Amino acid sequence: MKLKLLSTISMAAIVAAGVANAASHSETMKIGVLATLEGTYTVLGEDGIRGLKTALGQFKSMAGGKEIELVIQSTDTSPDSAVRGARKLVEQDGVEVVIGPLSGSEGIAIRDYAKTQPQATFINGISGAQETTYVTPAENFFRYNTDGAQWSAGLGDYVFNEKGYKTVATVGEDYSFVYTQVFGFALEYCAAGGEITERFWVPLGTKDFGSIIAALPDDVDAIYLGLGGGDAVNFLNQYQQAGGDANLIGGSIMVDGTVLNSKGSAKDALIGTASSGPQADTWDDPKWQAYVKAYQDAFAPEDRFPSPSLLGTGYYNAATAVFTCLNDVNGDLSDDHAAFRQCLATIELDAPNGKITLDENRQAIGTNFVSEVVQLDDGTLATELVAMKENVNQTLGIDKDAFAAIGLPSREVPECKTSY
DSSP, X not given: OHHHXXXXXXXXXXXXXXXXXXXXXXXXXXXXXXXXXXXXXXXXXXXXXXXXXXXXXXXXXXXXXXXXXXXXXXEOSOHHHHHHHHXXXXXXXXXXXXXXXXXXXXXXXXXXXXXXXXXXXXXXXXXXXXXXXXXXXXXXXXXXXXXXXXXXXXXXXXXXXXXXOOEEXXXXXXXXXXXXXXXXXXXXXXHTTOEEEEEEEEOTTOOOOHHHHHHSOSSSSEEEEEOOHHHHHXXXXXXXXXXXXXXXXXXXXXXXXXXHTSSSSGGGGGTTOEEEESOOTTOOOHHHHHHXXXXXXHSOGGGSOSSOOHHHHHHHHHHHHHHHHHHHTTTOOHHHHHHHHHHHHHOOEEETTEEEEEOTTSBEEEEEEEXXXXXXXXXXXXXXXXXXXXXXXXXXXXXXXXXXHHOOOOSSOSOOOXXX
């Protein structure tokens, strides 16, 4: 009788252990997400979330043997909002992996916050300031998107040699990402022989561009616009009303789907505008086309853009790297995520916008696309590929010491010179 009781207890223990083991395999894993869902870049953040959810759908909401639960935290492009959001995710919600942020200065702030949270891993969403990974990088921060200067690769040569723009003035939002964009453009454009005559800077969230438009010079071949979101739309509306008709060169988010699909006709002024960035909407590559279809299938037409924006693609790639590596290590985040981070650092991401690898600072090396804005048969606007540059690294192919000597991107750096 006693033996039988022990057997019953042993069997119950085995069953209980099996149930507990099954529960552990079916439990959820929280992934924190930072995205700009407030302010002038709200529409950018919304598409970033769509890109992430497209990737999540392809993994059937599972990674590392666990169901993935997204914990989404809104930011407004300011560094303080990004850090507040990250602190909530890590210190209150208890997430161990964070995807984000979206905006340049936010990325620098999250890099610094990551250093105070060595037990957590941070994967950039799409923020593109150069300093985020180039200056004192964090060992637990990974970026699978090229930065704003890399997004300019090929554009300076194209507008100087193919479009014939010998002189330009620039207008840009006064913060780290656009400094980085203009930095990359100026290095190549000026090396080709171009001249930047004036640089205008405006605060994020500018509503009235009247004084800037009035000050734009008439004696340049084109105007480079480093604006995005609501700022881009406001500028275009006011520029059109003022009768502006200069040739335009677009920063990456000036001609992104978040602007090209905005309401009103002012965006039509962008038709023919040369630009560059990490994707081209109409690229005929099969992997790109398959990704576009996956994005389209994931959301009703009224709830998305005709094609994913570069913000959506950035978050898609970041999430794909996270889910792939969680599967690779079977969800093991022990030893301060050692195996997981090793996978993140060494993975070769076969992304829809080209192969992506990381350098020693965990910064993406990837493909850049030079494009022009075109009107499609259905009346919508998109970017059409005119040239590609592969394996663009963070120093833009310049010797590391020579690149470092140029200085960090700012309102006046780099100088417009033919060589460095």
